[in-house]
Amino acid sequence: MDTGLCCSCRGLSKSYGRKQVLSNCNLELKPGELVGLIGENGSGKSTLVQCLLGYTAPDKGTVRMWGTVGYCPQEMILNRAFTLQEHLTFSMSVYEQHAHADTGFASTLLEEFRLTDYMEELIKNLSGGTRQKLQFITSILHRPSLLIMDEPYDGFDWEMYLTFWDVIERLRQAGTGILLISHLLYDRDKFDRILALKEGGLHAQ
Numbered sequence: 001m002d003t004g005l006c007c008s009c010r011g012l013s014k015s016y017g018r019k020q021v022l023s024n025c026n027l028e029l030k031p032g033e034l035v036g037l038i039g040e041n042g043s044g045k046s047t048l049v050q051c052l053l054g055y056t057a058p059d060k061g062t063v064r065m066w067g068t069v070g071y072c073p074q075e076m077i078l079n080r081a082f083t084l085q086e087h088l089t090f091s092m093s094v095y096e097q098h099a100h101a102d103t104g105f106a107s108t109l110l111e112e113f114r115l116t117d118y119m120e121e122l123i124k125n126l127s128g129g130t131r132q133k134l135q136f137i138t139s140i141l142h143r144p145s146l147l148i149m150d151e152p153y154d155g156f157d158w159e160m161y162l163t164f165w166d167v168i169e170r171l172r173q174a175g176t177g178i179l180l181i182s183h184l185l186y187d188r189d190k191f192d193r194i195l196a197l198k199e200g201g202l203h204a205q
């Protein structure tokens, strides 16, 4: 069924003990749309993302996704014992089980993010910003239908920040719907919509 959406959640609620974190949250994302999600520390942004991705079960509500998903989390999830090359070989083999991940796109991203000099380095020896670049490109190798990113450019220098936005724009043009979570959103004009999570609810900004 073509709903014209890549993600929809309806009536999402989640409490931890007596603390209600999400209360009746509704969100729809269209292909090619870029939505920013802001909120104070502890407002529930990560909880919302965890519910969208199915990592945490909501108390109420439904989540639906159409197509493939890419996720760039805030915390580092790379295997530190791999070299960058081993990490990429492993990631591509995982993606190829479910989606198309072409080596040409991977090579372009490695060049654009200046990672080609580090292919034989262990991930544990890379700088924080370099690891962040690798984590970001890993989330998009399969050109997902929906991309969810939590503080994705934390640690990028200015040039890499600009490269990041170039790549995001290309993904949007190819139809990827994007949800970008951050405490602070710069360049607000790049977003189609900005939502704020406040007292458990999503509010248009």
Ligand SMILES: Nc1ncnc2c1ncn2[C@@H]1O[C@H](COP(=O)(O)OP(=O)(O)OP(=O)(O)O)[C@@H](O)[C@H]1O
Pocket: 016, 019, 021, 039, 040, 041, 042, 043, 044, 045, 046, 047, 048, 183
């Ligand atoms: N597994 C958990 N068990 C209990 N409480 C939790 C759990 N996960 C999150 N919380 C609580 O839920 C609230 C929202 O947390 P969450 O991490 O979703 O906020 P956030 O907006 O992502 O915060 P930050 O901007 O600091 O990353 C916080 O009060 C947090 O302590």
